[in-house]
Amino acid sequence: MKVIEVKDLKKYYGEIKAVDGISFYVEEGEVFGMVGPNGAGKTTTIECIEGLRKRDYGDIKVLGEEPYNNKKLYKRISIQLQETNYQDKIKIYEILKLFSSFYDKPLNSEELLNKFNLYDFRNSFVMKLSGGQKQKLSIILALIPDPQILFLDELTTGLDPKARRDMWDFIKEMKERGKTTFLTTHYMEEAENLCDRVAIIDKGKIIALDSPRNLIKNSGLEDSIIFEGENLNIEELEKIKGVSRVFLENKKITIFGKGEDLLKNVVDYLYMRKINFKNLKTKSPNLEDIYLSLTGKKYEEVKNE
Amino acid sequence: MNRFFELLKVDFKLLLREFIVVFFSLAFPIFMILIFGGVYGNKPTEFFGGFGSVDVMVPSYLGVIIAINGLMSLPLTLVEYRDKKILKRYMATPLKSSYIILSQFVVNFVLTLLGLILLFVFGKIIFNLKFYGNVFIFSFVFVLSTLSIFSIGFLIASLIKDPRTANTIAYIIYFPMLFLSGATMPLESMPKIMKTVAKFLPLTYIVDLFKRSWLNTDIFWLKMNLSYTIDILILLFITFICFFISIKTFKWYYD
Numbered sequence: 001m002k003v004i005e006v007k008d009l010k011k012y013y014g015e016i017k018a019v020d021g022i023s024f025y026v027e028e029g030e031v032f033g034m035v036g037p038n039g040a041g042k043t044t045t046i047e048c049i050e051g052l053r054k055r056d057y058g059d060i061k062v063l064g065e066e067p068y069n070n071k072k073l074y075k076r077i078s079i080q081l082q083e084t085n086y087q088d089k090i091k092i093y094e095i096l097k098l099f100s101s102f103y104d105k106p107l108n109s110e111e112l113l114n115k116f117n118l119y120d121f122r123n124s125f126v127m128k129l130s131g132g133q134k135q136k137l138s139i140i141l142a143l144i145p146d147p148q149i150l151f152l153d154e155l156t157t158g159l160d161p162k163a164r165r166d167m168w169d170f171i172k173e174m175k176e177r178g179k180t181t182f183l184t185t186h187y188m189e190e191a192e193n194l195c196d197r198v199a200i201i202d203k204g205k206i207i208a209l210d211s212p213r214n215l216i217k218n219s220g221l222e223d224s225i226i227f228e229g230e231n232l233n234i235e236e237l238e239k240i241k242g243v244s245r246v247f248l249e250n251k252k253i254t255i256f257g258k259g260e261d262l263l264k265n266v267v268d269y270l271y272m273r274k275i276n277f278k279n280l281k282t283k284s285p286n287l288e289d290i291y292l293s294l295t296g297k298k299y300e301e302v303k304n305e
Numbered sequence: 306m307n308r309f310f311e312l313l314k315v316d317f318k319l320l321l322r323e324f325i326v327v328f329f330s331l332a333f334p335i336f337m338i339l340i341f342g343g344v345y346g347n348k349p350t351e352f353f354g355g356f357g358s359v360d361v362m363v364p365s366y367l368g369v370i371i372a373i374n375g376l377m378s379l380p381l382t383l384v385e386y387r388d389k390k391i392l393k394r395y396m397a398t399p400l401k402s403s404y405i406i407l408s409q410f411v412v413n414f415v416l417t418l419l420g421l422i423l424l425f426v427f428g429k430i431i432f433n434l435k436f437y438g439n440v441f442i443f444s445f446v447f448v449l450s451t452l453s454i455f456s457i458g459f460l461i462a463s464l465i466k467d468p469r470t471a472n473t474i475a476y477i478i479y480f481p482m483l484f485l486s487g488a489t490m491p492l493e494s495m496p497k498i499m500k501t502v503a504k505f506l507p508l509t510y511i512v513d514l515f516k517r518s519w520l521n522t523d524i525f526w527l528k529m530n531l532s533y534t535i536d537i538l539i540l541l542f543i544t545f546i547c548f549f550i551s552i553k554t555f556k557w558y559y560d
Contacts, residue, residue: 013560050397052393052396052397052558053560071399071401072399074397074398074399075399078397079394079397081390081393081394081397083390084389084390084391084393084394085389085390085391086389086391086394087319087386087389087391089319089322089323090315090318090319094315094318095315097311097315098311098312098315099398101307101308101310101311101312102308102398102399102400103398103399141394145398
């Protein structure tokens with residue numbers, strides 16, 4: 001069942017085409033990710049779907065309903081906004097109690113506090129929390145209604161690596177319970193680890209949409225094999241089946257190529273020639289490489305924008 | 306209803322954690338009558354038209370309490386909530402959006418009412434404060450005055466986006482009203498120019514109405530030969546206009 005359907009979504013701010021004709025769907029139980037540089041239109045898209053922003057053009061259905069200005073829908077979907085600050089002088093347990101009162105069957109907030117290691121802070125004011133703890137609070141508030149669809153906009157920004165892994169586990173748990181998650185993220189590793197399908201979005205358009213595995217397989221990007229050895233004949237290396245390019249730097253060889261047998265062919269050759277090699281590593285393209293080749297940006301630049 | 310009740314509880318707790326608002330609502334008016342009542346006592350004097358100084362001061366200080374809640378606390382809280390995207394976060398829940406604003410009106414009204422009760426009790430115990438008016442008329446005046454000042458606060462929250470600007474504007478409106486409306490200093494003893502300025506301040510009409518309905522007399526009016534009705538009409542007009550513009554322009558969040 002399709003729980004989110006978007007057809008030709010457009011949103012313009014004056015001359016700027018923030019979202020310029022996006023279409024996709026999300027299946028029930030899926031973890032769907034949207035990645036892209038800042039200003040690509042991720043937040044505009046997610047907020048149109050959440051019904052918080054008015055779109056200029058296109059159709060959106062969330063759980064079969066029009067989301068814009070649809071209060072009833074907020075009983076079944078839940079949202080973590082990219083940035084919310086809460087009242088400075090509200091205590092953690094107070095805000096949890098308040099949000100619990102909004103829903104018919106809220107999850108037990110003490111268990112959620114435990115899960116995210118915030119239980120000891122339940123009597124603290126929000127202003128005493130660190131950035132990461134505030135982020136956890138935002139996520140807990142989004143989890144309270146035990147929603148059918150969970151929207152997470154930049155969910156692990158500001159979380160330490162441990163907390164990020166915990167968060168991933170939690171989303172996988174949600175998935176096992178048949179819940180749908182829609183997320184945007186800056187971290188390619190996160191999208192690759194977590195998402196069933198990923199949409200890469202740039203300048204208001206989807207430029208690729210598939211499972212991380214297929215995105216990598218179909219990207220045309222090559223694997224690389226790196227090792228150190230002596231007395232190497234580069235011309236012979238280049239003739240090995242599947243190899244496209246070979247680089248030598250000091251004693252370090254980097255071989256680029258494709259195909260399931262690439263590593264076997266290279267190693268067979270090295271044995272045949274009785275060439276000693278050490279520190280052999282292989283590297284496959286990851287989502288980040290795909291992203292870079294598609295958006296033409298250096299990822300670090302994007303992150304620091 | 307449960308949702309609204311929980312929201313009220315939280316908003317009221319948060320309001321009680323705002324030192325300045327609580328101080329001016331509950332403590333400041335009592336300090337003032339302790340000081341002035343301590344100096345002049347509450348014996349009827351000619352200067353106060355045959356009333357005791359505390360009897361005259363108490364209805365004036367109600368203006369102070371209403372103003373701190375309506376012109377400072379209410380708009381600044383709403384602007385802060387919007388700036389921090391708390392309003393937007395609330396919008397993404399099943400909570401009715403109008404409850405968010407209603408709750409701010411209610412909790413500030415309750416604090417204003419507490420201020421009135423506390424002031425009355427202290428005045429009664431220490432200075433034998435007297436109420437000469439009609440309870441029903443006074444209640445009506447109290448509710449209308451609160452609504453009209455709160456509507457001005459709502460208007461500030463609707464028109465101003467930036468919290469610091471809102472803060473500045475709230476102070477610019479609040480302090481002149483405090484001193485020129487008769488709320489803290491008797492208008493009767495002010496030069497003519499000040500009295501003219503006072504005629505343009507909504508709080509002036511409120512203080513006047515409070516004095517009239519508390520003391521059951523019209524001797525404190527600015528000698529414009531106006532009546533109860535005019536005071537009330539002016540406040541109704543302000544309330545209506547401010548609510549109208551606010552409802553048309555209020556934004557829950559900016560994209």
